[in-house]
Amino acid sequence: MRAFEYRAPTTLSEALKLLAEAKGEVRPLAGGTDLVPQVREGRKRPTMVLDVKRISELRRLEYDPGMGLRLGAAVSCSVIASHPQVRRYFPALAQACALVGSIQIQNRATVGGNICNASPSADTVPPLLCLDARAFIAGGRGQREVALESFFRGPGRTILARDELLVEVVVPPPPKFSAASYMRFIPRSEMDIAVAGVASLVVLDGGRQCQEARIALAAVAPQPSRAPEAEAALQGRPLDAKALEEAGELAAKMAKPITDIRGGAEYRRELVKVLTRRTLEQCLEALKRGPR
């Protein structure tokens, strides 16, 4: 393991300055549950590790009924999963945060790190994609914001430039009469990485028909993404068994899974079909219990 400098700035401007002036490779460190083993096993060889956990902008977790949820990149999954307003307005996100690793992992791991690590199987990403989350990025040349879906470029690759940091993710308030759900399949009951994951969000209109559906897939393509064809197939329809089945088939058709140690491509496609149907069913169940 190569020696590296460790810095833990307390302000965003200090962090951006360190990034801009660094000669070698800088790796931002949030929870460390991905980065520390990557560095120790030599898969990443930074010359500087930039701990972002002491920067207040990255530690923020606030809900505002107008703006929605501001989720700082260095907030831990435990804090998110137990936050009363996250649980109330974004239960699928709370659910996903409580699925990441074990309690020990959730106490350190962050949604910002889960996003920036850009694993195709990141559990916290599909619910955020369904919730139309936006990523706020700061860098040497100012700030920019992008839809979270366009943040990813492939396994382990993001749009972040060398001098940029993910500051926060902003999730707009959930649509009225909507519910969301995230499910993943793993062979064990805990402590595993998704073979496939699907998040769905359903918005019903007054007549109990589907006004809008959003479906996001994980672990079945180089990067997590929405499944627009499956979403479009549900719009304006009553969500009966046939509609759900069709959406599952369209989502499976859109998936581009690979065969690896966790599962075969065909198996993963089948999982997408089943999980799409089940998450949609869960949304309908939640809406029956009491639409927001």
Next chain:
Amino acid sequence: MKQPLTFTLNGEERVLYVDTRATLLEAVRDYLGLTGTKEGCGNGNCGACTVWLDGEPAYSCLVLAVEAQGARVMTVEGLAEGGRLDPLQRALIEEGGLQCGFCTPGLLMMARSFLDRHRRPTEREIRGAIAGNLCRCTGYDKIVRAIQRAARGQTPPQAEG
């Protein structure tokens, strides 16, 4: 590259000069000689290295020592007070909740923290809480019984202040 590090370990302030590459696990074991905390997998799967970092269970093999600057760290050595074992330690002995003992220190730190937050847990909750602590000897049943025994000895929720 070395860097100074000040943190509280089991209630005592410690000052170290550590390699930035060292994990918190290495700081505790190799720099400070507290070998109760174990390294199993070294990559965040087995839970043998679980300690409390600012009161929350964490895998010390996934934390850089320098990240603990100013933090409170508690290891298994801090559980027994004045030579008296924690009730959970006694329950593990009474139920035979260990064989080789390698997972025990990490398991104790996870389960103690869980019991502090859940006074009357269900078996399902207990099994969920220790999912990040692998034991290859007991098959978990005796560990679960020990945690249940320790929970029975706790103040019930309604009596909490």
